[in-house]
Amino acid sequence: MAFARLAVLATASISASLLLGCPSKDDSTQGGDKPPPPPTVSSAAKASACAAPGDVKDTVSAAFFPKTTLAYCIDPQGETKTYGDRAKQLIADVPFDGDIEVYKRFGLKRLVTLRYIDGGGKGGTADVVLSELSDEPAAYGFYTFRVVSGDPADKSAPRVLAAKGRGAIGTGRGYVWRGKYLVELQYNNEQESPDALAKSSEAILTALGKDIGEKLPGGAEPPSAVLALPKPGLLPNGIVWAQKEPYGIGNVGAGAIGYYADGGKRWRVLSLATTDAEQGKDAMKTLRGRPGALPIPSVGDEAVHLTVSASKDAPKVELYVGRKAGVVFGVSDEEYALSAAGAPDKQAAVRIAKDDAVSQLKSLLSAAPPSSSSSTPSPSAAPSSSAKK
Numbered sequence: 001m002a003f004a005r006l007a008v009l010a011t012a013s014i015s016a017s018l019l020l021g022c023p024s025k026d027d028s029t030q031g032g033d034k035p036p037p038p039p040t041v042s043s044a045a046k047a048s049a050c051a052a053p054g055d056v057k058d059t060v061s062a063a064f065f066p067k068t069t070l071a072y073c074i075d076p077q078g079e080t081k082t083y084g085d086r087a088k089q090l091i092a093d094v095p096f097d098g099d100i101e102v103y104k105r106f107g108l109k110r111l112v113t114l115r116y117i118d119g120g121g122k123g124g125t126a127d128v129v130l131s132e133l134s135d136e137p138a139a140y141g142f143y144t145f146r147v148v149s150g151d152p153a154d155k156s157a158p159r160v161l162a163a164k165g166r167g168a169i170g171t172g173r174g175y176v177w178r179g180k181y182l183v184e185l186q187y188n189n190e191q192e193s194p195d196a197l198a199k200s201s202e203a204i205l206t207a208l209g210k211d212i213g214e215k216l217p218g219g220a221e222p223p224s225a226v227l228a229l230p231k232p233g234l235l236p237n238g239i240v241w242a243q244k245e246p247y248g249i250g251n252v253g254a255g256a257i258g259y260y261a262d263g264g265k266r267w268r269v270l271s272l273a274t275t276d277a278e279q280g281k282d283a284m285k286t287l288r289g290r291p292g293a294l295p296i297p298s299v300g301d302e303a304v305h306l307t308v309s310a311s312k313d314a315p316k317v318e319l320y321v322g323r324k325a326g327v328v329f330g331v332s333d334e335e336y337a338l339s340a341a342g343a344p345d346k347q348a349a350v351r352i353a354k355d356d357a358v359s360q361l362k363s364l365l366s367a368a369p370p371s372s373s374s375s376t377p378s379p380s381a382a383p384s385s386s387a388k389k
Contacts, residue, residue, distance in 0.1 A: 050119025107134025143177035163213035179218015270330030300324035
């Protein structure tokens with residue numbers, strides 16, 4: 001009940017505009033800030049309820065969860081539920097209705113649910129869903145799926161939660177990624193006003209997210225293609241990891257898409273997860289073969305300009321992609337800005353100019369190493385903020 005009630009952007013934010021970053025309805029990177037329902041409801045917390053904190057009766061994950069955080073503790077009357085590998089129940093038994101299919105697309109191997117309660121008797125609860133996914137990139141992709149459920153420049157978008165790995169927090173909800181794990185946190189308190197709930201949830205979910213993030217095993221850095229994205233202008237939490245079909249384009253592999261803003265201008269940057277020159281050449285061959293694709297001279301080893309669209313009703317986005325050795329970058333319009341502009345004749349003012357896009361590509365590719373063995377060039381090149389043709 002708590003998850004569904006507070007995840008207000010769940011349905012509305014899964015729009016056609018996000019599909020450019022994470023394309024088809026079958027692609028596991030189409031964003032959605034819709035956490036699952038909470039674990040079994042326990043009795044209301046009473047004062048001194050944390051005098052004897054509960055235990056996580058799961059030998060696989062028990063070390064990941066602190067017994068107490070701030071005034072909260074593991075619910076002494078609650079139950080830790082486990083599903084999947086080395087668990088009491090099957091993945092098919094997870095009570096998340098249709099949402100479990102999303103978890104499966106990211107390679108769900110194991111899922112744990114539990115609850116923390118406010119030992120001060122103020123009625124607060126913090127539900128935790130821990131998912132173990134198939135590998136670290138899949139888990140990071142699931143994290144970006146949850147966090148980037150709409151325009152990351154929107155005031156209602158989740159903020160950064162400084163946890164080990166990556167973290168994000170919004171009113172009543174939070175997310176932490178590390179290694180092969182995604183942690184989903186949900187705060188609820190039926191005794192609080194909306195303002196009080198926002199303040200309380202910020203405190204406990206931040207603390208709990210940090211504590212769990214420190215205890216989780218695995219790497220704390222996302223895929224190298226993510227780290228290769230330029231930093232200047234990158235919006236907080238403004239990265240989507242597309243496991244397949246970035247910008248709706250098949251046969252180019254996985255990639256990171258960064259969302260940028262500077263001086264009122266918007267754009268996106270694509271960083272493909274190519275690891276050598278042959279993979280880069282294959283990706284560019286696919287791009288050159290798309291209808292209307294045009295070569296761009298004197299950019300890296302090769303470059304191409306094409307137009308992409310999430311759907312027949314979505315704006316057409318200009319995408320400029322270049323390669324140097326095994327490194328492939330792209331620069332494009334920001335579809336959210338195009339959609340906000342409305343009519344095509346008004347979109348020209350918010351499009352990125354071809355000269356600016358080409359300049360960005362040259363800067364990004366110039367930082368690429370001469371060898372084809374690396375896919376992590378320096379992200380120091382700053383995109384231009386000009387957006388007039």
